[in-house]
Every structure is written in C-alpha cells, then in structure tokens.
Amino acid sequence: ILNVEQSPQSLHVQEGDSTNFTCSFPSSNFYALHWYRWETAKSPEALFVMTLNGDEKKKGRISATLNTKEGYSYLYIKGSQPEDSATYLCAFGHGGSQGNLIFGKGTKLSVKP
C-alpha cells in the first residue's frame, strides 16, 4: 500500500513567521510530486508540480524542494500572512506517466494576525 505522510498535521504561527512542512512519499516508481493549497469551503488549487530530483520551485513567498532519492519534499512559506491560512496537500504521482495521485492528509496552517 502506497503511503504519503505529511507533517505536522497542523501548525499555528504568528503573522510574519516563516514556516515549513514535510511530505514523505515512496522513493520508488516516482513520477511527480504535487503541492496543493486548499482553503476552507473551496477546492484544492495547484501550487507546484515537481518531477526532477533536486527541483526547487517558487511562487511569491512560497517555495518547495524535492528529493526523490530519499522520498521527501518540503514546502516553505516566508513571512506568513493570515491569507496563507489553509490546508496544504501533497500528492505523489505513481504508476507510470498516465498514473494516479496518492494524496497525503494535509497540513493545516493557521496564521494569527
């Protein structure tokens, strides 16, 4: 059974703090690693899709790194703002290039003003 683990489950930070979360996934049969941002009462929105070992991607204050050999990815948020409050999901793409995504349970971030 393929398992994708995210930690921590939840995180409370103050506005302006920088923070990071971890996504662990199987290191074999890797095709892609996705990060999604999921706000309450909305649908998940893609942040990054990463495919190569050593990939680093950045979108504004949010960035992500990928290590496929050891099976982990980090998501960083620099200078957290209240609007960053959301659940951050990672998903492991496997089963070939036409395969499916296995989602982690997410990290719920709350940013206090």
Added chain:
Amino acid sequence: EAQVTQNPRYLITVTGKKLTVTCSQNMNHEYMSWYRQDPGLGLRQIYYSMNVEVTDKGDVPEGYKVSRKEKRNFPLILESPSPNQTSLYFCASRTGGVNNEQFFGPGTRLTVL
C-alpha cells in the same frame, strides 16, 4: 473561463435512493477522476478515466459507478446510497500525464440519511 463544474453542490438524500452527481470540464482534458474527502482520511480516489469509454477503479470504488461517454463529462452514480457514503466529493481533471496539475471542481457535499 477554464473550469470544472459539479452539480449539485449540496444534497441530502435517503438510503437506497439512486442519485447522480455530474461533473463537467471545459478544458478538453483526457483524464478525469472522482475523490471523496472524509475527516482524518484525506482525499481518496473512487474512479478515474483516462479518456472516453476508458474508466477504472480507484482505491474506494465500492458502491459507485461512473461513465465517460463524452470527453467533457464524468458523472458519479450511486445506485443505492448508504450512510457510509456521506462525504465531500470532488471531481478533478487534467491533461496528459501525472506530471500535469489537476484542476478540481467546487465539491459536492452529500448526506445520506
């Protein structure tokens, strides 16, 4: 506007009464998928479709059916709903392989009494 739509957004029904949740995308995506989201369990895949007339089971297919007669539509059918199918359902689509981002619909909250 590129989007995935789902209907209905909210539904309360009774055990055994057949229902269909529609999903439609206007992006000409080949791949479509249904997920359910339950507290503490994360997003779990129900069924997916690689293209028209090609469907396959995900991780939790029991009690569900799907069809893919047209590229844009991927309805989820519950022939005889039961209370354990009370959940939040998301439809998603993407183009090509697992290295492309998935676009999610707004979600359907289903309650089976």
